Amino acid sequence: MTNGVNLRILPAAAAAALTLAFAPAAHATVQVLPDGYAVCNTASQNWQGGSLSISPKDPQGALHYDKDLRAMKDQGVGLYNAAMQSRALAVCADAATVASESTGTDAGDAGGGWGGTGI
Numbered sequence: 001m002t003n004g005v006n007l008r009i010l011p012a013a014a015a016a017a018l019t020l021a022f023a024p025a026a027h028a029t030v031q032v033l034p035d036g037y038a039v040c041n042t043a044s045q046n047w048q049g050g051s052l053s054i055s056p057k058d059p060q061g062a063l064h065y066d067k068d069l070r071a072m073k074d075q076g077v078g079l080y081n082a083a084m085q086s087r088a089l090a091v092c093a094d095a096a097t098v099a100s101e102s103t104g105t106d107a108g109d110a111g112g113g114w115g116g117t118g119i
Contacts (some may be wrong), residue, residue, distance in 0.1 A: 033080040036097050038071030043088035047072070052092040056101045063087040 041047040042062040050070030054062045069092055083089040
């Protein structure tokens, strides 16, 4: 009788193992923060006092503050991904880069665009 119980569990265990084996492949695309850009907190006045402004390419825009911002300390991949989906966090750059984006010359984008992969 105990063999019958083990045989019923075996297909479920095999399916779970197979699912876990392919799980990392589903998350293989990683967004990388373009050179010359940073992530800024636009929700709090505590992050003002810098020289950065919100990039026109940021998909969410600023929540409260959009100029004179400071870059957040940790510029890791997770923070950039959060900025791409958050109104409180935004992608920002210095005034020259923001101005070039507005005029369409885009000196900071070397053919990549937003949301490029690190692979």
